[in-house]
Amino acid sequence: MSFSNFSDEQGSDNLMAEINMTPMVDVMLVLLIIFMITLPVIQQAVKIELPKANSVRNEVKPESVQLSIDAKGQIFWNNTGIDLKTFNTYAENAAKKDPQPEINLRADKNVRYESVAVVLAAARRAGLTKLGFITEPD
Numbered sequence: 001m002s003f004s005n006f007s008d009e010q011g012s013d014n015l016m017a018e019i020n021m022t023p024m025v026d027v028m029l030v031l032l033i034i035f036m037i038t039l040p041v042i043q044q045a046v047k048i049e050l051p052k053a054n055s056v057r058n059e060v061k062p063e064s065v066q067l068s069i070d071a072k073g074q075i076f077w078n079n080t081g082i083d084l085k086t087f088n089t090y091a092e093n094a095a096k097k098d099p100q101p102e103i104n105l106r107a108d109k110n111v112r113y114e115s116v117a118v119v120l121a122a123a124r125r126a127g128l129t130k131l132g133f134i135t136e137p138d
Contacts, residue, residue: 062097062102062130063097063102064102065094065103066104066106067106068105068106069108069111069116069119073111073115075119084118088122088125091122091123091128092126092127094126094128095126100129100130101130102130102131103123103128104134105120106133107133
């Protein structure tokens with residue numbers, strides 16, 4: 001840091017503090033040159049050709065099962081009419097698959113809630129976890 005003495009017209013001496021930037025710029029330029037010279041030396045390595053591999057995961061879309069319950073309480077597995085015992089068998093087989101199929105439940109608006117609850121409980125006991133309700137838009 002350098003200080004300069006300035007005197008004004010009245011004759012009093014005032015000190016003016018100024019930072020001399022020239023040495024700081026010189027140091028920065030020297031550091032820049034040092035880094036530019038040493039960087040290529042550090043990055044030299046053995047030249048090898050790496051194998052190419054695709055890291056994108058192949059996602060297998062799970063199958064989708066259309067489970068329907070009509071107004072009378074009749075159960076349909078992919079548009080095939082079945083009873084509750086057969087549904088239990090189908091649900092257990094579907095729960096064992098990897099990945100589990102997505103179960104799309106379509107219930108008639110006039111079906112008794114009890115029929116839907118029985119099917120949901122049976123699906124839960126079988127181990128099905130991907131169950132969705134399908135509705136019609138307004």
